[in-house]
Amino acid sequence: AYQDPGLLRLARPRVALISCGEDNPYGHPAPRTVAALRAGGARVFRTDTDGAVAITGGASGDSAVRAGAGAGAEPALGVVVSGPDP
Numbered sequence: 380a381y382q383d384p385g386l387l388r389l390a391r392p393r394v395a396l397i398s399c400g401e402d403n404p405y406g407h408p409a410p411r412t413v414a415a416l417r418a419g420g421a422r423v424f425r426t427d428t429d430g431a432v433a434i435t436g437g438a439s440g441d442s443a444v445r446a447g448a449g450a451g452a453e454p455a456l457g458v459v460v461s462g463p464d465p
Contacts, residue, residue: 384415387415387416387419391419391420392416392421393421393422394421394422394434394442395416395421395422396432396434396444397424397426398426398432399427400427401427401428402427403427408425413425422444424446429446429447431446431447432444432446433445
């Protein structure tokens with residue numbers, strides 16, 4: 380799997396969403412890519428391990444990431460990501 384360390388450093392993602400099927404025959408996501416995202420400080424959510432993932436945003440610029448059974452109102456996991464850095 381190709382990854383560009385310079386791009387990850389430049390983008391500095393706080394959250395990464397990876398859509399992949401459990402036990403897929405392609406080996407997605409690449410462990411190296413997940414490790415690079417986490418090493419850069421990103422919180423990684425994967426549909427194969429976390430279930431459905433939803434991002435909601437508010438007028439203040441804050442976003443909430445919900446993961447788990449259906450990613451509905453009562454998420455199994457919730458993370459609030461603040462608005463853009465100044």
